[in-house]
Amino acid sequence: MAEFYNYSVTDAKGNDVKMSDFEGKVVIVVNTATGCGFTPHYKDLQAMYEKYHDQGLEIIDIPCNQFAGQTPGTDDEIHEFCTLKYNTQFPQMHKSDVNGENALPLFKYLKSQKGFEGFGKGPSAIAMSLMLKKIDKDYENNSEIKWNFTKFVIDRNGEVVARFEPTAKMSDVADCVAQLI
Numbered sequence: 001m002a003e004f005y006n007y008s009v010t011d012a013k014g015n016d017v018k019m020s021d022f023e024g025k026v027v028i029v030v031n032t033a034t035g036c037g038f039t040p041h042y043k044d045l046q047a048m049y050e051k052y053h054d055q056g057l058e059i060i061d062i063p064c065n066q067f068a069g070q071t072p073g074t075d076d077e078i079h080e081f082c083t084l085k086y087n088t089q090f091p092q093m094h095k096s097d098v099n100g101e102n103a104l105p106l107f108k109y110l111k112s113q114k115g116f117e118g119f120g121k122g123p124s125a126i127a128m129s130l131m132l133k134k135i136d137k138d139y140e141n142n143s144e145i146k147w148n149f150t151k152f153v154i155d156r157n158g159e160v161v162a163r164f165e166p167t168a169k170m171s172d173v174a175d176c177v178a179q180l181i
Contacts, residue, residue, distance in 0.1 A: 002158025007106040009062065010094040012075035017060075017093065019106070024156050025056045026180045028173070029110060031098045032063050033070040033148035034081045037124075041149045042086035044170035048177055049090045055181045056156065059090035062107075064098050067148050071095060098145045107145065110152045114163035115143035125167045155180050 004027075005020040019027070028048075033039060049059050063078045065071040071078060075094055082088040098107040118140070119125035132139040132146055139146060149166040153176050161180070164173050 003109065004154055004158040004160065007109060009060065009096070009104060009106055012079055012092050012094055014094070017091065019158075022058050022060075022154075023158065025058050026052070026156055026177055027058045027060060027154040028151055028177070029060045029062065029106065029154065030151045031107070031145055031148060032061050032082075033065070033067065034063070034073060034078055035070040036067070036148040038147070038149040038166040041166070041170060042082060042088055044174070045090070046086055046088050048174050049088075052177060052181050053090075057177060057181060061088070061090055061092045062098070062104070063092065063095040064145075064148065065095060066097055066099055066145075070148060098150075110160055110163075111143040111145065113160035114152060116140065116146060116165070117163070119146075119165050119167040122167070128165075128167055153177065153180070 005023055008016050008018045011017050028045070030045065032042070045059055049057060063071045073081065078095065079092050082092065097103045119128045128147065147166050151164040151173055152160055153162040153173070155161045162176050
């Protein structure tokens with residue numbers, strides 16, 4: 001059994017959610033925020049969920065407030081925002097850390113499997129690079145999550161096959177998922 005299936009997270013209601021429950025499925029694990037410039041990614045994530053859920057796609061939404069305090073609400077407030085604004089239907093977990101000493105073990109594992117490979121090209125990539133150089137001069141050389149909406153894609157065998165930074169085109173994420181479905 002792949003190591004991914006050994007991890008669990010807590011959902012917004014306090015229940016343990018085992019990754020082994022998703023064995024045989026394609027999974028996207030994403031750290032999210034409600035007040036970020038990338039928050040509209042929820043729309044594309046929901047569209048992917050609607051298109052591929054019946055074929056085996058699961059999305060694990062883990063709100064995180066570690067990036068400029070862009071997720072200040074409670075789990076209930078975050079859920080209400082996401083369902084009202086984006087009609088999200090995929091499971092939302094308890095707000096958690098993805099970096100640092102309190103980072104979820106799941107995220108420590110994901111980062112060990114797929115490190116940071118850059119922000120790509122374009123205006124948002126340049127903006128992210130400039131901002132992160134002020135926060136962490138060595139950001140390019142560590143696997144830490146850089147910002148909200150970093151997405152990890154896990155295949156049906158539990159292997160971490162891709163990491164998409166928030167600057168990646170959502171169509172690239174969708175193409176990756178389509179190939180695995």
